[in-house]
Amino acid sequence: MIPKFDIYKDKWAVTSDDVIKPGLTAIAEALALIGSPEKKLQIVHLAGTNGKGSTLTFLEAILMEHGLRVGKFMSPCILDVHDQIQVAKQPISAEEMDRVFQQMQAAGLSGKLTDFELLTVAAFLHFVNSNVDVAIIEAGMGGLLDSTNVVTPIVSIIPSIALEHTKYLGNTIESIAHHKAGIIKQHQPVIIGELPLEARAVIYKEARNKQATVLELDDQFYIEHTKNGECYTNEENGLRIANLLRKMKGPHQANNMALAITAFFEVATALHVPVSIEGIQHGINKATILGRFEEILPSIILDGAHNPASAETLVATIRQEFPEERITFVIGILADKDVQNVFNQLEQVSDCFYFVDFNNPRAMSAKDMVELSGASQKEVLRDYVQFLQTQSENKCRTVVTGSLYLLTDVRNKLIGNN
Incomplete structure (x- = not known):
């Protein structure tokens, strides 16, 4: 149930199933019919049990402070379907949603997808229509068979892993981790937070199989608490960023902040964006999220x-x-x-x-x-x-x-x- 999504489905006579059908075949075929918009985007992909939304929000704020036009796709919604797809922190408008539905109708996507798959296609189309520099994509459930997992990202992020959606993902930490690890792509780095040992082993095994570099919290990068805020250190690039003052409360948000800063460095390298320490500090200070304390x-x-x-x-x-x-x-x-x-x-x-x-x-x-x-x-x-x-x-x-x-x-x- 995606609030207000049916308005557009009814208006444009585009049908989709209100069910969960894990798998990538249907969405891959649909995206091919509509011009493969996901291949035209620079993407950061997130999966994990908790921390995805907060990590995304920190990263979005830092990227915007560096002058980049940022799209984000999140789930579930906070208010209604419009806030799940945003560009420059602005929810997709009714007119913009009409445009992507018109595109999907013309491509013959009606009846081919589930609601979440259709919404994923809509997000990719809107980001291409809006000429975003970077799109941050949050997996809806799991990762391996989630409809968002049709992308090849600059970097993947897995903030945490715990038991969830056991009906679909399995009832052990290892099986959950197997699904989260599915977002790791060949030769593309993956950033991980503090994970259970059994989950960590699964992630590292998949990374080796994909020849993907693992950047791990409290290994390649870490956070220290000081009198003047928090301090981030990255052992890989030698950067140390002090005076980090975040508005998002809770000790766990320090970890999400660290993941986001590390991901920013990967994006900056890939897109040749000059790094501004002040931009990182300002982004961290401005980041806020609905429904997170x-x-x-x-x-x-x-x-x-x-x-x-x-x-x-x-x-x-x-x-x-x-x-x-x-x-x-x-x-x-x-x-x-x-x-x-x-x-x-x-x-x-x-x-x-x-x-x-x-x-x-x-x-x-x-x-x-x-x-x-x-x-x-x-x-x-x-x-x-x-x-x-x-x-x-x-x-x-x-x-x-x-x-x-x-x-x-x-x-x-x-x-x-x-």
């Missing part, structure tokens, strides 16, 4: 922690940012997630939970969440809008978390598109 009203935080790994990261951030404050959680989550372990993580920093229903067919009911939770203070919350407004007025620190679809609903109802 984002304060949308006083005392009200949105964070899309939807699996145990991201919940653990949220807990670490809360402990760092609000060590003495009482925390209230408002949660809605998809039933196919590891809900019990998400709750186990969050219950380390709070015993006060409100569970909500939201509009998604995969959502776990608030009633079922109450039964799963081990918190002593827990209840179903019907009118979360009024509740959150009151919490804000009373300066009660409240974190809305779980599904990004819930965060979209909360954002729309509390602050609209502002």
